[in-house]
Amino acid sequence: MLAIYKRELKSYFQSMVGCVFIAFLMVFTGIYFMAYNLTAGYPYFSYTLSGSLIVFIVGIPLITMRSFSEDRKNKTDQLLLTAPVSLGKVVMGKYLAMATVVGIPNVIFCVYPLIIKSQGTAYLKVDYISILVFFLLGCVYAAIGMFMSSLTESQIIAFISTFGVLLVLYLWDGILSMLPSSAVSGLVGVLILLSVIAFYIWHMTANYVIAGAVEAIGVAASVVTYIVDSSLYENLLSNLLGRLALANVFTDITSNSIVDVTGIVFYLSIIAVFVFLTVQSIQKRRWS
Amino acid sequence: MIEVRNLVKKYGSHIAVDHLDFTIEDGRIYGFLGPNGAGKSTTMNIMTGYLGATEGEVLINGHDILKEPEEAKKHIGYLPELPPLYMDMTVREYLEFAAELKKIPKKKREDSVTEVEKLVKIKDVENRLIKNLSKGYRQRVGLAQAVLGFPEIIILDEPTVGLDPKQIIEIRELIRQLSKRHTVILSSHILAEVREVCDHILIISKGKLVASDTPENLERMLGDADTIEIETRATRARIRDVLKNVPGIGQITCEDGKDGVTFARIRQITCEDGKDGVTFARIRQRRGEDVREAVFRAFAENKMTLLTLRAAHVSLEDVFMELTQNDTVPDAFARRKNEAELTDEIAQGQAENAEEIMPEEDESRKKMISGGDEIESASGAEWVETDGEGDETNAGDL
Numbered sequence: 001m002l003a004i005y006k007r008e009l010k011s012y013f014q015s016m017v018g019c020v021f022i023a024f025l026m027v028f029t030g031i032y033f034m035a036y037n038l039t040a041g042y043p044y045f046s047y048t049l050s051g052s053l054i055v056f057i058v059g060i061p062l063i064t065m066r067s068f069s070e071d072r073k074n075k076t077d078q079l080l081l082t083a084p085v086s087l088g089k090v091v092m093g094k095y096l097a098m099a100t101v102v103g104i105p106n107v108i109f110c111v112y113p114l115i116i117k118s119q120g121t122a123y124l125k126v127d128y129i130s131i132l133v134f135f136l137l138g139c140v141y142a143a144i145g146m147f148m149s150s151l152t153e154s155q156i157i158a159f160i161s162t163f164g165v166l167l168v169l170y171l172w173d174g175i176l177s178m179l180p181s182s183a184v185s186g187l188v189g190v191l192i193l194l195s196v197i198a199f200y201i202w203h204m205t206a207n208y209v210i211a212g213a214v215e216a217i218g219v220a221a222s223v224v225t226y227i228v229d230s231s232l233y234e235n236l237l238s239n240l241l242g243r244l245a246l247a248n249v250f251t252d253i254t255s256n257s258i259v260d261v262t263g264i265v266f267y268l269s270i271i272a273v274f275v276f277l278t279v280q281s282i283q284k285r286r287w288s
Numbered sequence: 289m290i291e292v293r294n295l296v297k298k299y300g301s302h303i304a305v306d307h308l309d310f311t312i313e314d315g316r317i318y319g320f321l322g323p324n325g326a327g328k329s330t331t332m333n334i335m336t337g338y339l340g341a342t343e344g345e346v347l348i349n350g351h352d353i354l355k356e357p358e359e360a361k362k363h364i365g366y367l368p369e370l371p372p373l374y375m376d377m378t379v380r381e382y383l384e385f386a387a388e389l390k391k392i393p394k395k396k397r398e399d400s401v402t403e404v405e406k407l408v409k410i411k412d413v414e415n416r417l418i419k420n421l422s423k424g425y426r427q428r429v430g431l432a433q434a435v436l437g438f439p440e441i442i443i444l445d446e447p448t449v450g451l452d453p454k455q456i457i458e459i460r461e462l463i464r465q466l467s468k469r470h471t472v473i474l475s476s477h478i479l480a481e482v483r484e485v486c487d488h489i490l491i492i493s494k495g496k497l498v499a500s501d502t503p504e505n506l507e508r509m510l511g512d513a514d515t516i517e518i519e520t521r522a523t524r525a526r527i528r529d530v531l532k533n534v535p536g537i538g539q540i541t542c543e544d545g546k547d548g549v550t551f552a553r554i555r556q557i558t559c560e561d562g563k564d565g566v567t568f569a570r571i572r573q574r575r576g577e578d579v580r581e582a583v584f585r586a587f588a589e590n591k592m593t594l595l596t597l598r599a600a601h602v603s604l605e606d607v608f609m610e611l612t613q614n615d616t617v618p619d620a621f622a623r624r625k626n627e628a629e630l631t632d633e634i635a636q637g638q639a640e641n642a643e644e645i646m647p648e649e650d651e652s653r654k655k656m657i658s659g660g661d662e663i664e665s666a667s668g669a670e671w672v673e674t675d676g677e678g679d680e681t682n683a684g685d686l
Contacts, residue, residue, distance in 0.1 A: 003388035007374070014376050079372035079433070082336040083389040084361040287340040288299075 001085065004093030009100055012063065018101045021059045025105045028055045033112055043121050045113045046130035050254040053247060056138055057170055061162035063101050064145025065155045067094050068282070073153050081286070091279050095146055102138035106131055123257075130253045136267045137250050141166055143274035150278045172245035179237050186233030187226045189240075194218040204284060246270070289314055289471075290335065290441060295344035297330050297495075304330045306495035308344070314440070317467045319486030320475035321608065327495040328475040329369050332445050335473075336366040348441065362391070365439040369446055371430025375419035379410055379429055382418060386433045404432040408462065423450040431459070435466065442466060444474040448481060460485050479608055491608065516571040516580060519596035520587065527569055530590050534582045 012018030032051040036042045071077040080090050113127040145162040152158050168175070179189075194215060202211035226233060242248075249263030290312035297305040305327045312318055320328045333339040335346050337353045337360065346353045351360035374382055383401045392400055405411045408428045413421060418429060427450060434442055447463070448456045463485055466472055476482050482489055483503045491499040491506075499506060520527065571583065580597060587594050 003385055006388075007377075007385050011374070011376055074372070074375070075368060075370045076372040076374055078333075078338050078366070078368045079386065079389070081338050082361060082364065082366045082368075083386075084358045084391060085389055086358060286338070 001089040001093040004080065004085070004090055005097050005100075008067075008094050008097030012097065012101050015066075017063055017066070018104075021063050021101060022105050024059055025052060025055050026108065028052050029105075029109065029112075037112070037116055043116055044123055044254070045109070045116060045127040046123075046254040046257075048112070049109070049130055049134050050251055052134075053137075053170070053250070056141055057163065057166045060102070060138060060141040060166065061145050061148075061159045063098055064142050064149055064162060065159040066149065067098065067146050068150040068278070069152050069155050069158045072285075073155075077282075087279055087282060091146075091275055091282070095143065095275055095278075098142045098146065099139050102142055103135055106135040106138070109134075126253065126257050129259055130250070133250050133253055133259075133264065133267075136264065137247065140246055140267050140270050140274075143271045143278075147274045147278045147281065150281045169244060169246050172241075173248070176238050176242055176245070179241070181235045181238060183226070183230040183233035183236075186236035187222060189237040190222050190233070191219060194222070204280065289349060290473075291347040292331075292335065293345050293347070295331065295334060295346065296342045297327075297334060297339065298342045304495055305334070305341075308492075308495070308497050310490060310497060310500055312441075312471060312473060314471050315467070316471060316487040317463065317485055318471070318473045319482035319489045320473065320492060321477070321479070321482050321489055322475075322492035323477060326492045328492055329445055330495075331492070332366070332443055332473070332475060333368070336364055336443055337361055338366075338368075363440045365434035365436065365442045367430045367434035367442075367444045367447060369449075371426055371433070373418045373426055373429060376417065378415050378417055379405070379421070380414040382429065383414075383432060383436060386436055390437045390439075392437045400437060404435050407435065408432045409458070424452060424455050427451060428455075428459075431462075438469065441471045441473070444472065446476055447474055448476070448478070456481070516583065517596060517598055518569050518571065518583065518594055520567055520569070520592060520594050522567055522592055524567055524569075526592075527567060530586050530592065531571070531583065534579055534586050 009018075029048060029052045032048040033045070036048050036051070037045060068077075071080065081087070109131050110128065113122050113124050116122040116127075117124065141162075144165055145158070148162040148165065149155075149158040152161070179185075198211045198215035198218070201214055202208065205211070243266065246267070249260050249267065252258045252260055252263070292308055292310050292312075295305055295308040296303070308327075308331060320331070322328050330339065334341045335348075335353065337357050340354065346360075348360040348363050351363075353360045374385075377385065380401065383404065384397060387397045387401055402411075405414055408431050410425060410428050410432060413425055418426060421429065427447070431444070431447060434444060444463070448459050451459065460481070463472055463474065467487075474482075474485070487502065489499070489501065489503055489506060490497060518527075522530075571579070580599065584594060584597060
């Protein structure tokens, strides 16, 4: 794992992608820092960071797009998969290298609150927590990007699809406001989600029995729940899907100075899920 | 030791590997031989754990490659068809990375990398980026990676592709060297290479194992009779006249040299007109008989000179063609083996056999058989004309 981690990290800086990402993020944050904190005199660095969020949406796909698709295209995955290293370690090695690249600018960001402090009042606690959560959010995006990259041989497709997913997540609040809130629509939404999950299970396992059972049990359970207490379904969709607005945990801190610990746990679980899915999608490729 | 049991790999409805079953013993060089798309690379990819099999199992020194992948992969060094190289690394960096992947202890890493660099002669390019290396050097870096750490089993998928003749010889030499301490499996579609290097050949066709034996045995199996090649300055009609009286020759076929001579597969003579009046003929003698002397005498008595008279053995090419060009290959091969024991089969029956074995040559074979109507028997030899036109020209020469 360490070998893969070192190699990946080195390659990020040899191929300039890592440097470009960091420079890009630093330049934009620098502009916001100049405008908000230095010129306008606003004492929160966290506010500046929330402006930089959009840079992540373009920058993260840039560093994740090549992680697995390039290996697959150049057949270097043959080296990794035939070496006495487990697949989980290969994925973790690559993921940690990405997380490190995301982490480097965040370490530099730690200087900015000190600059603010040297000029007057600074809210260090809020600022440092927001930098940490900003970094975690980057890691979540990187996990999603890595999964996308493991699905395709083309770096371009990996980039565009990751960018698309991240953009939708970024705009999620706006999209959610268009969802209906009645109980029936809640039920329909749950059924659609269930079918998507069942289809994914079928796609991964090619087992009609398991997928069919999941679908049948799910449908029965949700219909029964609806008959027993339909009020449960009111606003369910926006509550359920609202969690997907990943950046909310971060923006809560930057705009309201509220730290949502469950949100941080949520970030960590999403990372775990996507690392797991990446391993599964590579495993699946070996078997088909 | 590798045990491959009942291996099947399906891509959708396409069967790439079809119930393969074989055992690789320690300390020998094995050759996987087969035409393009026969399933060589797929088999190797499954053996090394890169792909999963649809059915069956692969045991590497007793460890199942799927159930205990890390333990099994430790015993294998693999060079895939396309060397898995990172273009943005230098040779040294790459090999050190590979050494770390293979869990070579830190202290030994430097030494073992230097050792393989010397072995495949890439020490002088170790600080160059891999993307700047030529194809031959890249292949060698890939080979170095496979050999690194000296695993017990080294699997090489077409190791000499894209190399120049000198490099090919060097790599073959290296493979021979390695076989002293390791089991080597290599795949190739180049017969000469496999014959020269390997102790044991596995011929794969359309995902099936059609033959598994030493090169010598394979040749022996097919070769129920040896071939004699002669060259003489005479027309074909004249050669026939002379050879007519030689006992021990089964069937003689004269073919026109122009349109791709079909090489004789049965006891027969194939004549081919050379440019400068020299005719080349192949004679298949009956099993157990040596007609060389008789052929020489026959020509001498007629006061004709023989430019060449030599015995040629059935080549591995013949075996390969025979085994890989037909759907009913194993049957044909089995029949061949039986045939070797039946010495007095008549030519007609064999011609039919040949027709079954080589459907793509139906046309010429049918011609040959229809020509068989004119068969004239003399002293045990039968004559079959295949090309009337060619004979007229020859008659003119006479």
